[in-house]
Amino acid sequence: MTHKVLVYAEVRNGKLKSTAGETLAEARKMLAGKSENLHAVLLGEGCEQHAKTLATFGASKIYVVDTPDTNTYQGEPTIQALTQIIQKNGYTVVVGPASPTGRDFFPRLSIRNKGAMLTDVVGFSLDGDSVVSDIPMYLGKCAKQAVSAASITFVTLRPNVRPSEIVDANAQANVEKFSVEFDRAKITSKVVEVRKGAGERPDLTEANIIISGGRAIASKDNFKILFECADAVHGSVGASRAAVDSGYAPYEMQVGQTGKTVNPGLYVACGISGSIQHLSGMRTSKCIVAINTDVDAPIFQKADFGIVADLFQAVPILTREFKKLME
């Protein structure tokens, strides 16, 4: 059989998320590098502006659902739009990012379409006709290889596990405008307001560099030195639960068991001891740097580079050196 793949390309605040390129690259690898059956979907008014970018990533057809119902993500309208595209066109694999948005609606989408759900995978491929994937479990302490036993498979790919690939920088977008017939009786929850965040820094789950602070930061104000360091390298700032519970950082910055799972190229843990709960949220980072005054802190066992020093001395030097590199 030939698989037909649909990739949900997430747009937020009018911007295409970096996961669009990552998911298209992984899906294209699954299709042995062929773009013919690799399609993508964009939702929201004005989203067509991103079609060209998706074409350069290898999407040979891009559905555009240009309606105000899908301007803000809100579950049900998104599920209805995707379901209609899937059923009208016979897709067998549907891929999205394992971002808060992707993880919110993909499980529901899989049930509505009687499909298999492979959540937060770090890679997927074909074995014969079956979709197989690697999925971390037990807080990253082990992984399973799971295989879809259904005729349609839904996959969310963890952000940052693989790079985007430009297949053809001059590719022209083949756009199909898709008009959705919404079943409004089913829409019983609505987003009435969206409060925007600072917005200048990348989302934690997608950031390539994260500077994180623990209890040793000792105050909300002191987080400033971490933000300065992150901004020098266009990174984001995370926090341990201890820092969040002490009121030094908001929950949205929390990395770990009950917070976010992150997967950056570089994770700098400043004044974080390294509890299993914290490690579970950042252990797959490609490179871990730990800065801590306590030489026995468990974080040093997981670190690629450890600096036994006071973070208030070390971080400003780190920021200065990062700035030099970025010049």
Added chain:
Amino acid sequence: MKILVLAKHVPDTETVIKISGGGKTIDESDFKYMVNPCDEYAMEEAIRTQDKHKGESVVVSVGPARAQETIRKALAMGLDRGVWINTEGYSGGLDSYSVALAISKVVAEEKPDVIFAGLNTIDEGAGNVGPMVAEFAGMPSLVNISKLEWQNEGKSVRAERDVESGIVEIYEAKTPLLIAPHQNLNDPRFPSLPGIMKAKKKPIAEKKAADLITDKPKVEVRTYKLPPEKAPGKIFKGKPVEEMVTEVVKLLRSEAKVI
């Protein structure tokens, strides 16, 4: 108001994972278990909601006999009764679809106005079951909720969902609905001694997973593997901070190539 809570009995956070059977199984012989941490926020919110709107609260858990310990803890915290979906004797795979299917049968019977579910579990970690149960029941799911206001005498809610980077989506939704709280929504209580005593008398109804799971799983597990052991890192100490940091930054570029 009828309130349902979904809860799972999971291996302790500190559990060491050993793989056996040539990669086919996980050796669970040394496992110690506990209530899934995220589910405690669901239990607490159920109790607070019931305090305000009266009615009945029911906790549902899927698993072997030990799952009753999680149910007992919920009852000791203050929930009214339990439903245990016993997986002993069920030979099929328990993917999130199968678990959600089993729970959906209980939901159809209990007809709750609101379901509280944990955001995520610390074993499988997918967070699929809550949204899937809501989908089976045809109700909306509000996931990662940090603030919850009941309106209209408990017929609707206004809820804040933390997305990312400080973005908050504010939802208005009608019951029935499913809510997955995050840890800022409340501070779960410890069961009191009288609570623990009372819980012993509260009823737990048993259902058989084999009767409720009326379809084959959609995802099968082939093998398990442990992550590759990381080589020990380079630890710098006892030198001037200036020297150690500049050395590490150099290595980040030349050796790790991450900056």
